[in-house]
Amino acid sequence: MNLIVLAASGRTGLALATQALRRGHTVTAIARDPERIALDHPNLRKVAGDVTDPASIAAVVDADSVVLSGLGTDVAGVLSDGAKAVVAAAPKRIIWLGAYGTGASAEVAGEGAAVLGKFLGDRLPDKIAADNAVLAAGGTVFHAGVLSDEPESPDRRTAGLDAGPPFDLGAQVSRETVAAAMLDEAENPRFPGAVALPLAH
Numbered sequence: 001m002n003l004i005v006l007a008a009s010g011r012t013g014l015a016l017a018t019q020a021l022r023r024g025h026t027v028t029a030i031a032r033d034p035e036r037i038a039l040d041h042p043n044l045r046k047v048a049g050d051v052t053d054p055a056s057i058a059a060v061v062d063a064d065s066v067v068l069s070g071l072g073t074d075v076a077g078v079l080s081d082g083a084k085a086v087v088a089a090a091p092k093r094i095i096w097l098g099a100y101g102t103g104a105s106a107e108v109a110g111e112g113a114a115v116l117g118k119f120l121g122d123r124l125p126d127k128i129a130a131d132n133a134v135l136a137a138g139g140t141v142f143h144a145g146v147l148s149d150e151p152e153s154p155d156r157r158t159a160g161l162d163a164g165p166p167f168d169l170g171a172q173v174s175r176e177t178v179a180a181a182m183l184d185e186a187e188n189p190r191f192p193g194a195v196a197l198p199l200a201h
Helices: 011-022 054-058 078-088 103-109 111-120 125-138 175-187
Strands: 001-007 026-030 042-047 067-068 094-100 142-143 157-160 194-198
Touching: 011 067, 011 157, 026 103, 042 054, 054 067, 067 078, 067 103, 078 125, 078 175, 078 194, 094 125, 094 175, 103 125, 103 194, 111 125, 125 142, 142 157, 142 175, 157 175, 175 194
Parallel strands: 001 026, 001 067, 026 042, 067 094, 094 142, 142 194
Antiparallel strands: 157 194
């Protein structure tokens, strides 16, 4: 497949690009500064793009594109800008990274998820708006727990919201596990227009 990885210079985006290449896909990696994408491969193309500049995203994404986003930010507004820019470019599919315990997964995550509101502040409504834009476009949003830099879990699985565990700040999931789940969805869509949960076991 020809996959587009958004925010490919970040840790999750880099995991997505690396695993996609390992699986034999061709990857177009987007970052504000493509030179910061610490990866080289014959099937990798690095391009400059900024989610606050929709034209730069539209120049790379087309109707045949499958977009996987590793976008994360400390600045409110960036995620919803990114979601709008990707949706406006009208790709075939969008697979987006969100946070477990926010928006659609808040209820199933339970009372423990309330801590996210304090932690995320004004970024919380931004995350929810971005998720909702992707879901409305038929995309899949992966709600991951607290991310770690551990290896991919050998017992990993992907579940729907009905199997959501209680929110636990200590129950981390590795970026490699999340990337693998997102790529599984790109290859074999199971959750179009829905929230999916990448679980370590």
